[in-house]
Amino acid sequence: MSKLLNWLDSRTDYRRLLAPIRRRVLPNGPSWWYTSASCLLWLFVVQMVTGLLLMSTYSPSTNSAWASVHFIEQSPSGAFLRGVHYFAAQGMIILFGIHVIRVLLSAAFRAPRELIWVTGLLLLPLMIVWAITGNPLSGSQKGVAQIEVEGNIIGSTPIVGPIVQRLLIGGDEVGHLTLTHLYFLHVGLMPIVVIALLVVHIGQVYRHGLTSTDDKTPGTTPRPYWPFQTFRNMVVLTIVLAIIGTLAWRQGAPLDAPADPTLSHAPRPEWYFRSLFELRRYFTGDWEFIATMIIPGGVLLLLLAVPFIDRLCSPRTSALVRGLFVVGGFGAWAGLTYASFARDWQDQEFQVAEQQFHDISQRALTLAGQGRIPPSGAITLLREDAKTQGPELFVRHCASCHSFADADGHGIVASSPSAPNLYGFGTYDWVRGFLDPERIASEHYLGNTAMSEGDMVSTIVDLHDGVDGDDEGRQTLVDQLNKAARALSAEAQLPAQAAADEKHAADIAEGSELIAGDLSCTDCHRWHDNGDLGSAPDLTGYGSREWLGAMIANPEHERFYADNNDRMPAFASDAQHPENNMLTPLELRMLVEWMRGEWYEPAVDENGDGLITTVAEWLQSFDSGSSSASSAPVATGVGQVQSQ
Amino acid sequence: MNRRTLLKWISRGLAFCCAAFVAVPGVGFVVDSLRRKPASTATLKRIAMLKTLPVGKPIQVPVIDNRRDAWTLHPAETVGRVWLVRRTDDSVDAAEAKIDAFTSVCPHLGCAINMAPSGENFTCPCHQASFGFDGEPLKPREPGQENVTPRGMDSLESQLVQDENTGEWWVEVKYEKFEPGLTRKVART
DSSP, X not given: OHHHHHHHHHHHOHHHHHHHHHTOEEXXXXXXXGHHHHHHHHHHHHHHHHHHHHHTTOOOSTTTHHHHHHHHHHSHHHHHHHHHHHXXXXXXHHHHHHHHHHHHHTTTTSTTOHHHHHHHHHXXXXXXXXXXXXXXXXXXXXXXXXXXXXXXXXXXXXXXXXXXXXXXXXSSSSSHHHHHHHHIIIIIIHHHHHHHHHHHHHHHHHHHHHHOOTTOOTXXXXXXXXXHHHXXXXXXXXXXXXXXXXXXXXXXXXXXXXXXXXXXXOOOOOGGGHHHHHHGGGSOGGGHHIIIIIHHHHHHHHXXXXXXXXXTSOHHHHHHHHXXXXXXXXXXXXXXXXXXXXXXXXXXXXXXXXXXXXXXXXXXXXXXTTTOOOXXXXXXXXXXXXXXXXXXXXXXXXXXXXXXXXXXXXXXXXXXXXXXXXXXXXXXXXHHHHTOTTXXXXXXXXXXXXXXXXXXXXXXHHHHHTTTTOHHHXXXXXXXXXHHHHHHHHHTOOGGGHHHHHHTHHHHHHHHHHHHTXXXXXXXXXXXXXXXXXXXXXXXTTTSHHHHHHHHHOTTSTTTXXXXXXXXXOSSOOSSOGGGOSSOHHHHHHHHHHHTTOOOOOOOSSSOSSSOOSHHHHXXXXXXXXXXXXXXXXXXXXXXXXXX | OOHXXXXXXXXXXXXXXXXXXHXXXXXXXXXXXXXXXXXXXXOEEEEEEGGGSOBSSOEEEEEEEEEEETTEEEEEEEEXXXXXXXXXXXXXXXXXXXXXXXXXXXXXXXXXXXXXXXXXXXXXXXXXXXXXXXXXXXXXXXXXXXXOOSSOOOBOOEEEEEOTXXXXXXXXXXXXXXXXXXXXXXXXX
């Protein structure tokens, strides 16, 4: 072995090249304080390696960034690597702070080491750029919202701001070129610049660290670097990596919903930028660039000038000023950071919004499943998800008249309801309640409509008045209406009611006969082969996907309310000019599916084909699924509608 | 000038040319994004039917338009959201109805302005900038805390038009973006 190394040395002279490292001596002996530098360097190497590996699978495109990161997260080692990359970046920021404080307090910046100090400090803004350009690469809502706000912060700096902003996000708005620009900076330009600075920084450390005996402290013994300091370095590095590894394994790097400018979300910066975020509160309007540029830039310039200011002071003054500076600086940073977090903890609205955004993100991950992302990209997942969009669409288009709330008021409550509450529309309970003389003219059904004193209400009331005082006749009527309601609600073919419909098949068949027979519904309504259209809504297929879609598209159609339509607008009546319609075909489909409780859920058992299977589950899911501003907090109870 | 000096200068000159060979197109390519103009100019677009707007209560409406992003043309996509406030009720003739349109982009840093949970004013979730339904900044909720917004919500040009075929009245809005962070409203070009 040594023969081989001797041969190698004779050809390359590597021993002489490595001599400065092998023979490096610390005049004051080893110290745990010195470990921050080596730890930073090795974390940098870890970032290079993990970053390079992530590049093998990551795809920097608005269409595929989130999808590829989600794909990486599917592999345990991929998720671990990404977690390490995420947490090691934060570890570097912490260690950077410790390192700067250590050098500042020990006055290691003094001549001839000014260049070590300057090149080291220049790495600070570069680390910030590295973090800013890295976080949005996942293509997640949080990351992209962050770069949007950061771009606007840069853009509101006088003169150079707008130019830098455009260069950073690649144009006017966040888009394709934003990700490619950020990627170019993050994995291309930044490593080159940082490595160049590091070469100077470390080269200077060897040059001046080895020869200088200026600050030799009496009473210490000189020791060689290897192995005395190296041992300490490795112990600290191992501990740091163990912490990073635990975090990466247990928690992993977060991945929130795919970026979508239409998502409502309150972006917050990463914890290390929180102090600046807080500082901005105190400088508003045209003065904001003081908080975002002047103060951070001023602190950096002051730090850069430290070796030169230091010469003007006596050593005692310098030590005192530096001590105060470190304590004051750290105190200000910690105070601002704490103030910012405390504000959010106390902000109930923000907490609710965060929870809703968390739910949306979970939904996106559920929809993405394992390889279920469509070619149009991950953005489509939530945009075409009935569970996500349904409540939004309902609030926007329906909730000025209709509520969608259970008996306890959970769900979407119209501020001035003037039309039926559509919670559980088409279910047995909804239909049965409609046929109840006590309830049909209530606010829940037709009470606030033009039909509150119409033929339907009077027919139901008359039917019951006809059997007043006749207990047997009343029982027969109730029984008949129960069966009719069964038949009618079976028309909806609600997935959540499939089991109940099967169980009550006999009642449904009987009810169907009653609708066209004894109950004379077909005097006004059409029911399959009986009755005519034009005077009242068609009961054939009542509440089904097709019926509900057609009804929302055009309630004035002769199949529905025709001339008797109250105030409900036609939402998609113009097939020739879709731009005139208030709902696109996709929106209409999602609204109908959401109202019917039809949306993708991963299959859980042999019965579950991706759909919710019980009415209770379905109705409960509306409470947790609604993310609109006017919806009440998540309900725990099941509504009054139960599967019977 | 001796031969040695001449060779030195020629070498330096050639090295400079070789560096410029890569640097000039390189810089040009990077600053391309500074020169690129927005793909389309804003025009008045139909966004909502007048009769669907409640009086006095703001409604958020998406603006659907084609959007070009570098090499992709997104047909009919939500490009932004607009808060519409109808000021006059049905007693006023539709042609004379008054509508205010505000972009939902916060003039502070460009986050999306929401309805406050109380339903009585607008609020931006990023820094709690708050605005009345007239778009003007409100006094802060908590004493001693600044309302961070540099200006009121940006109003958008709007008009009412009647559809020739259906006779319905529609609200048309010209959706534009404005520079955030300034006290004056400056259209982004």
